[in-house]
Amino acid sequence: MAGQSSQAGYVAFMTQPTPDTFPGSFNSTAIGMKLRSGGIGTNRELMIPDPEIGGGRDVNDAYLGAVSWAGDLEFYGRFNAMLTLLYGALGIKYVKTPGGTNHVTTLTLTGAPTGGSFTLTYSAQTTAAIPYNATAAQIQSALEALSNIAEGEVDCNGGPLLTAPVTITWYGTLAGVITNPTVTPSFTGGTSPLLTPTTTTAGAAYTGASTHTFVPSDGAQLPFIAIQERIGASLETYNYTDAVINTFHLEADADGYLMGTAGIIARKQEAGITGMPGIASAFDNLPMVVGTNITFSYNGITIPGKSFSVDINNNYEDDDFRLGSFYLGDLTPKRREVTLGLTIREQDSSIWRQATYGSAAATQPGGLSTKQPVVINMQTYEAIPGAGGTLKYTLELTFPQVALKPFTLEASGDDIIESDLEYQALRPNPQRKIMYAEVATDLATVA
Numbered sequence: 001m002a003g004q005s006s007q008a009g010y011v012a013f014m015t016q017p018t019p020d021t022f023p024g025s026f027n028s029t030a031i032g033m034k035l036r037s038g039g040i041g042t043n044r045e046l047m048i049p050d051p052e053i054g055g056g057r058d059v060n061d062a063y064l065g066a067v068s069w070a071g072d073l074e075f076y077g078r079f080n081a082m083l084t085l086l087y088g089a090l091g092i093k094y095v096k097t098p099g100g101t102n103h104v105t106t107l108t109l110t111g112a113p114t115g116g117s118f119t120l121t122y123s124a125q126t127t128a129a130i131p132y133n134a135t136a137a138q139i140q141s142a143l144e145a146l147s148n149i150a151e152g153e154v155d156c157n158g159g160p161l162l163t164a165p166v167t168i169t170w171y172g173t174l175a176g177v178i179t180n181p182t183v184t185p186s187f188t189g190g191t192s193p194l195l196t197p198t199t200t201t202a203g204a205a206y207t208g209a210s211t212h213t214f215v216p217s218d219g220a221q222l223p224f225i226a227i228q229e230r231i232g233a234s235l236e237t238y239n240y241t242d243a244v245i246n247t248f249h250l251e252a253d254a255d256g257y258l259m260g261t262a263g264i265i266a267r268k269q270e271a272g273i274t275g276m277p278g279i280a281s282a283f284d285n286l287p288m289v290v291g292t293n294i295t296f297s298y299n300g301i302t303i304p305g306k307s308f309s310v311d312i313n314n315n316y317e318d319d320d321f322r323l324g325s326f327y328l329g330d331l332t333p334k335r336r337e338v339t340l341g342l343t344i345r346e347q348d349s350s351i352w353r354q355a356t357y358g359s360a361a362a363t364q365p366g367g368l369s370t371k372q373p374v375v376i377n378m379q380t381y382e383a384i385p386g387a388g389g390t391l392k393y394t395l396e397l398t399f400p401q402v403a404l405k406p407f408t409l410e411a412s413g414d415d416i417i418e419s420d421l422e423y424q425a426l427r428p429n430p431q432r433k434i435m436y437a438e439v440a441t442d443l444a445t446v447a
Contacts (some may be wrong), residue, residue, distance in 0.1 A: 004232030005095040010279055011035055011073060013084055013243075014447040016224040019132040020239045020268075023226050027276050030228065031447040032283040033073065033081040040229055040240060040264055041320075066321040069240060069266040069329045077258030077378070077438050079393050081284035083212055084261050084447045086437050088225045093446055094153070095210050097427040105168040105180060107139070109161040114189030124147050132187055133162045137400065137432055140168075144432075149174065152314055153434070155213065161195070162303050171213060180317035190315065208386025210444045214437040222314065227266065230275050234431025237275045242267035244331050246316045251341075255407055258289035265318050267328045276413040286315030286393055287380040288442070294379075296342055298402075299372035303424045306418070308376060309341035310397060312435075337427035338434055340374060340402065346417045347410065355404035355421070371426060384442050394440040400433070401426040 014030040016023055023029070044067040057143075074194050087093045117129040120143065120258070121249060127142040139157035143149050153174045159166040180197040187193040227240040228375050277301070305366075314333040322329045343417030350360040358366035380393040405422040427434040 004235045006232065006319075008046045008233035009039075009230045009235075010275075010283075011039075012226065012228050012276055012279060013225050015084060015087060016226040016241070016243075018299075019242060022239050022270075026226060026228065027241075027278065028280060029447055030226070030276065030277075031081050031084060032065065032279055033075050033078075034283055036074040036076065038072045038074040038188040038261070038381055039071075039231070040051070040069050040238075040243075040266060040269075042269075043068045043070055060103070062419060066326050066427075067269075068318060069243075069264075069269050070318065072247075073262045073264060075260050076288050076325075077260050077376075078284045078286040078288060079395055079441045080286055080443045080447075082260070082395070083439060083441070083443065084225065085245055085248060085260075086212075086214045086439070087225050087446050089248035089262075089314065090214045090435075091219060091222040092215045095182040095212045096447075097156075100330055103170050103199050105170070105197050106165050107168070107183075108165045108196045108198065109193070110196070111187070111193030112162070112190040113193035114188035116185070116187035116189075116193075118183055118185045118187070119194055121184065123148060126184070128237055129186070131296070133160050134166070135160045137429070138164045139166055141429055141432055143168070146222065157395065172307035199361065209384040209391055209440055209442055212439045212441070212446065214439075216336060220332060225264075227264070228273065228276060230279075235271040236271055239270045239273050240264075240266040240268065241270075242331065244314070244333075246314050246318075249309065251307065252289070252291045252294055253307045254291040254305070256291055256307075258291075260292065264317050265328075265331065267331060273282065289378050289380055289393075289395075289402055293381060295375075297375045297377075298342075301368040303342065303344060306343040306345065307341075311337070311339045311341075313337040313339075336434070338399070340399065340425065341375075341425070342421040343350070344419055344421060346419055349409065351404070351421065352407065352409050354355045356406040371401045371403050371428070373401075374423060374425075376401040376404050386439065391440060393442075394438075396438045398436040398438075399423075399425045400435075401428060 009068050010032055012030040012032040043063045046062050047065045048062045050164055058233045113132045116132045120127045125146045125148050130142050136156040143154050150442040153171050155169045157167050158164050183195045225243045225358055227243050230237040243264055243266035245262055246265045249261040252258045295302050296308050315335055316331055320329040353362055354360045356371045357371050358368050376397045378395045381388050384391050402425050409416055425434050
């Protein structure tokens with residue numbers, strides 16, 4: 001009798017529009033992911049009573065307790081399947097579709113003012129005063145503070161205004177904005193200073209590709225994911241309802257592939273399912289990413305790291321069982337933890353001083369930590385078909401503020417001195433997200 005091969009199994013998933021309901025469109029919408037290993041396992045106990053006075057030496061009864069399902073899915077980093085995982089891990093998504101349906105407003109400052117401020121008015125709401133020399137982050141914070149602009153609906157880049165224009169990309173319900181926000185200046189100094197907004201269509205230079213932006217949600221619930229898992233060729237097929245992405249991990253070595261792990265928790269499982277008839281065509285078969293096409297930039301300087309990692313942990317409570325039910329109650333994310341890792345060969349002690357003493361120039365410990373941005377860019381060598389031959393499949397992760405964790409400089413025999421850096425992502429400004437993920441791919445919608 002032949003056994004079952006693990007390689008014959010599969011995992012497919014899609015976002016779940018309605019809680020407690022497996023999507024009827026799953027077979028036509030879900031995307032398959034080729035796994036390196038892993039799966040979703042059962043967490044259930046056989047409950048037996050403690051020894052009782054008057055009882056015998058043997059266990060006299062047993063019942064099945066409440067149940068949940070959890071496990072890690074380990075995969076190579078192909079971007080179309082990762083769209084759904086990133087959405088589940090972060091919670092908010094926007095897409096810049098082919099043909100330029102999003103719009104970009106460019107703010108250009110002339111006349112070299114030396115002081116003062118300005119405001120922006122969008123749809124009858126006006127920001128607080130913004131400094132004349134504002135950075136992109138300051139302008140984004142002011143816009144996101146308006147009640148008619150939802151989190152993630154604007155993304156500001158460039159600047160500061162005194163040295164370069166700031167661009168505002170409009171997402172979500174604002175993607176079709178074609179009128180300029182109104183500028184009310186209150187500048188001092190300079191020669192007839194003027195701040196001019198110009199709105200143009202973004203993305204018109206290419207077709208056949210879409211850019212998806214994901215940002216962390218501050219809501220009490222992240223998206224549910226519906227999952228189908230087949231074990232072996234015909235051993236068993238399950239549907240999982242109300243699954244969440246508890247953890248999301250990416251890593252790569254300089255001479256290796258981009259790989260990831262998604263930690264899943266699911267409320268409900270149903271066995272005996274007839275699997276997807278078109279699973280072969282549903283698999284994400286995009287090109288993979290290798291370390292030679294990954295860059296890690298810290299404070300604008302690209303660091304030649306030997307390896308990197310990123311971890312998002314939503315810290316879901318996984319033991320919220322209720323009387324009268326077999327299943328978990330609420331699946332509520334708690335404090336979000338975002339951390340990064342990088343292995344480097346030491347060239348000097350400046351990074352160690354920054355992490356341990358607080359700044360690269362310090363010669364003894366201080367209490368403050370240096371906080372800088374990190375950008376990790378991952379691309380395929382292959383271009384997106386129909387995107388002009390130059391746009392690559394790309395995942396770019398931006399962390400506006402990170403702090404280095406203290407570490408020790410260690411020497412061992414004749415080994416080259418290497419250090420494992422750990423970064424803690426921070427969010428000192430509530431109006432600025434702790435991270436941003438942008439994916440360029442050929443898929444226009446998230447499964």
